[in-house]
Amino acid sequence: MPQENSKEVEGLYNELGTGYEDAFEQNLAQIRFVRSAVEQLSAASFVLDIGCGTGKPTGSEVVGAGHKFLGVDSSTTMIDAAKRNVPGAYFEVIDMLDYDGPSNQVDAVFAIFATFTLSHAETMKLVKNIGSWLKPGGFLFVGSMSAEALDTAEWTSPDTETGVVKRWFLGNQVESRVYTEKGWQHLAEVGGFEIVARTVEPFTPPTDQKSDYEPHLYLTLRKSA
Numbered sequence: 001m002p003q004e005n006s007k008e009v010e011g012l013y014n015e016l017g018t019g020y021e022d023a024f025e026q027n028l029a030q031i032r033f034v035r036s037a038v039e040q041l042s043a044a045s046f047v048l049d050i051g052c053g054t055g056k057p058t059g060s061e062v063v064g065a066g067h068k069f070l071g072v073d074s075s076t077t078m079i080d081a082a083k084r085n086v087p088g089a090y091f092e093v094i095d096m097l098d099y100d101g102p103s104n105q106v107d108a109v110f111a112i113f114a115t116f117t118l119s120h121a122e123t124m125k126l127v128k129n130i131g132s133w134l135k136p137g138g139f140l141f142v143g144s145m146s147a148e149a150l151d152t153a154e155w156t157s158p159d160t161e162t163g164v165v166k167r168w169f170l171g172n173q174v175e176s177r178v179y180t181e182k183g184w185q186h187l188a189e190v191g192g193f194e195i196v197a198r199t200v201e202p203f204t205p206p207t208d209q210k211s212d213y214e215p216h217l218y219l220t221l222r223k224s225a
Contacts, residue, residue, distance in 0.1 A: 029201035030112065030143060031057045033218045037108070037141045038065045040220075045107035048072070048133065050096040050126075051114025055082030055089065058110050063088045067107075072099050097122060101133035109134060112143035113216075116176035120162050123177065124190055131191035134223045140193060142219040146200045147180040149215030161186065171210040184219060193221040 034057050041047070045067045049058050052071030059082060062069045069089040073079050079093045092099075096114065109130050115123055130140055150165055157163055161183030164175045179187065181198070188195050197220035205211040 026206075027203055027216075029203060029216060029218070031061075033141070033143065033199070033201075034058050034061045034110070034112070037110070037139065037220065038062055038067070040139060041065070041067060041108055044068065046070075046105065047108045047110065048101065048106050049110040049112075050099065050130075051111060052082055052091065053078045055086040055091070058112060059086035059089045062110075072096060097126060097129075099129075101129065103132055104135050106133045106138060107135060108139040108141065110141045112141070115142075115144065116174075116178075118177060120160050120177070123162075123187065127187050127191035127193075131193065131223060136223060136225045138223045140191070140219075140221040140223070142184075142217075142221065144184075144217045144219070145176065145178045146215045146217040147178045147183070149200060149217075150178065167212040167214075169211050188221055191221075192224050194224065196220050196222050 038061050043066065047062045047067050047069050049055075049062075049069065049071040052059060052073045053075075055071055059069050059071050063086055069086070071079075071082055071086075071089060071091045072094050073082070073091070074093065074095045076093050079091050082089070082091050097118075111126075111130070115126065118126065134140065145165075147161075147163065161180040162177060164177055166173060166175055168174075169176075184198075185195060197218075199218045201216045201218065202213065203216050204213045
């Protein structure tokens with residue numbers, strides 16, 4: 001990942017099923033980030049989660065705080081799990097690139113570890129789409145990996161500040177797209193955002209999950225008012 005065939009990506013996550021949740025449910029830094037994000041929302045916000053996976057922790061935290069939540073994911077297995085995990089939310093099986101969101105009506109969008117499978121062009125398209133869905137002053141909360149914390153010498157493009165890194169993920173060798181700090185700044189400008197917070201948190205999945213260490217990057221972006 002990135003994968004040219006979206007069906008290949010969908011098939012991988014359908015195969016992983018709840019194994020993904022087992023490996024990453026104890027990611028305490030992610031939980032802290034989501035809770036901090038939710039605290040920044042106005043009462044009864046409309047929140048969209050793209051690539052929502054099993055609905056945890058984002059959906060459960062958002063709904064628990066009294067907000068309206070819609071999660072979209074291309075994997076039917078993930079959406080089925082999400083419906084069980086977060087019964088008070090709404091979910092839809094659809095590729096995030098095909099989702100046609102409402103213009104200027106969303107208060108916040110979460111994209112937690114959702115863009116690894118995208119090409120650079122697809123990431124640019126998605127960021128522009130998110131910018132069109134959000135209300136002025138709305139939030140985009142991103143989870144990714146820090147390119148600076150990885151060995152980027154052989155794969156980072158000096159033009160786009162992005163590249164692909166190979167890693168083990170739940171027993172599968174995959175490719176993940178990551179961006180440097182400058183790369184994220186460029187994406188923010190494309191979507192009409194300002195980066196207001198950035199943190200990097202190390203995460204090592206349990207050894208029995210056959211996954212590599214990941215330097216997780218958490219970004220808070222805000223759409224221009």
